[in-house]
Amino acid sequence: MSILNVSNVSHGFGSRVILEDASFRLLKGEHVGLVGANGEGKSTFLNIITGKLMPDEGKVEWCNHITTGYLDQYSTLEKGKTIRDILKSAFSHMFELEQKTMELYERMGECTPEEMDTILEEVGEIQSILESSDFYNLDSKIEEYAAGLGLMDIGLERDVADLSGGQRAKILLAKVLLENPMILILDEPTNFLDEDHINWLKNFLKNYENAFILVSHDIPFLNDVTNVIYHVEKAVLTRYTGDYYQFREMYELKKRQIEQAYKKQQKEIAHLEKFIAKNKARVATTNMAKDRQRKLDRMEVIEIAKEKPKPIFGFNTARTPSREIVGVSDLVIGYDEPLTKPLNFSIERNQKIAIRGVNGLGKSTLLNTILGRIKPISGDVEQGQFVEVGYFKQEEESSNKTALDEFWDEFPSFTNAEARAALARCGLTTDHITSKMKVLSGGENAKVRLAKIMNRDINVLVLDEPTNHLDIDAKEELKRAVREFQGTVVMVSHEPDFYMDVATEIWDVEDWTTKVI
Structure with missing residues (x-):
């Protein structure tokens, strides 16, 4: 039984075509993964089916008396409530x-x-x-x-x-799950969850009797809970039966078949064009040439889609800093109340440290304290000499500026071509570069922010959940760039696949917290 039908939906923003003639159906009990690179239109599609956005063309039909629960990337909570x-x-x-x-x-x-x-x-x-x-x-x-x-x-x-933002995201997720809707719609639900809570959600979704649509760049998680994949690429939506890994196999096979058919057809076209050019002027063979031309005109030409630009990340290294980057003594972090016991540690040049632990224990607070952005409750933080920091915040409010202006404001000496090239290296197209930050996807926003860090000279890279909105290619490229960075790295991440073979040390804030875990 089909509980949702999307027929021939098209939508765009300005000159950007996000979806073109897209069709989709959701059957009772299906567990659907909606996948695609950053900016391909996944969140736009969810906004269309939930009525937050009207499509330019096409229609969305729900079955009668349907109940839905929608957790998106930008849900908010009402202040003053417990x-x-x-x-x-x-x-x-x-x-x-x-x-x-x-x-x-x-x-x-x-x-x-x-x-x-x-x-x-x-x-x-x-x-x-x-x-x-x-x-x-x-x-x-x-x-x-x-x-x-x-x-x-x-x-x-x-x-x-x-x-914190991560704690509020958990509350919204719990509320949507408690509603037990006939269709559950989740956009990046694991972004603010630690490993234990991701496992709980994984088990919940595997046993969920109703249907759900899930957008996630956490591939092991996505693979374990889905049985249907819809892939959006170049504004086209395609259905595949099976989990994510089965989808990848079918997708790669289909891609190779199209490439082989394209090469074969191009050879045939070249052969026909050569015959026509050689024989159309000769009286004896002109009819044969016309036959070949008609065949050529009737031919449905196979087109190979251009490869989506892949990001190339890399960080410029500033002068060598002192051996000790940061030293803390009897440091207690927090806002109104202490989040930790007194801490004593140092971060040394060229260390790569991953900080893990459940949300709400002060991982982001620790970063902001050692960077001098917030004051500790007690204790001392001392930065070494010649420290140049590149800081990627977990979340930043999107502005009304275009991506180009956002970048240019920070690097006014860059020419137009230089600024565009810097953004393009992060996998952003001309359409992305000229779009306002507030209409870009979470992953595209993250790439603009990474571009700003990449174009400074730094010797300390501080990353707070950098993979939250990045697609698979961008995650892998960022992992490579962090591994190769010739400087100190301090990163907060809930994804072991990202940090395990990059970090030289792993710190667990659960060892420091004053809270009962």
Whole structure:
């Protein structure tokens, strides 16, 4: 049974064609992975099917009485509410039914016998719905999901306004999962999860009875939970049955077959054109030449799509700094309250350090403290001499500037050609470069920010979750560039595949925290 049908949808932004004549169907219980490189239109497609964006052409049809839950990259939370309040709001329709039963009970005191029968029947129906939905055990269900995603460690009575971006993302994810919709739509749900909570979500989705559509650049995760892949490339959406690795095999086979057919056809075209040129002017062979021309005119020419530009990352090394890059003594980090015990450590020249640990324990706070961007609660941080830092923040607010202007503001001495070339090296096309930052995808935004770091002379590279929005090619290229960087690296990452064979040391903030894990 098809619960979602997308027919011949086309959409673009300015001169950029994002989707062209795209069709899609979702069957009951299907677990769909939506894949493609950064900026190919995955988030645009999700916005179209959820009604946040109207397509230029085509139609989207849902089956009747469908319920959906959508977690996108940019969801927000209402300030002034606790975590428990937000999670309880997943069951707002049930609380409304409970409120209705209370109103019906109040009416019983002053109704006729006939009305009493009607009220009792309605109350019975509502109670049946609430009981079948396990309404009277909601608190235990909320706590089960909160524990699975690490929210119990934060405390369910905490105001959401006090939390980090990663913690808020977890709350939104838990709320969407608690809603148990007929279709679950998740855009990069693992971005702010650590390894333990990714495993919990993986098991949840593997056993999810309803359908879901998932966008993720975490390939092992994606592969484990999907049974259908939709691939978007060059504005074309193509369906493949199977998991991600099976899709890659079929995609590569199809690509080779098209390339072979293209080469064969090009040889035939060259042969026909040569025959026509040689024989069209001769009376004896002019009819044969015309036959060949007609054959050529009727031929459906195979086209090979141009390869999407792949990023080439690399970092310029500044002068050699002192042996000790950073030294800390009795350092306690935090904002209103301490997040760590007193810390004593040093970071030395050319070390490559990966910092891991569950969210909310102060990984980003630690980076900002040792960089001098926020003050410690107590203790000292001392930077070495001649330290030049390139800092990639976990999230930055997108501006109304174009990618070119964003880059140019930082490097005004660059010519137009130099600025464009610097952005192009990061895998950005002319369309991306001239688009506003706020309409670029998360991965394209990240590439612009990396371009700015790449064009400075640095000897310390600080990366806070750099892979969150990057596609597979960009992740692999960044990994290579970090490995080859002739300087010090401090990175926060939840992806062992990214840091394990790059880092010379791995620090776990769980060893330092004052919180109970």
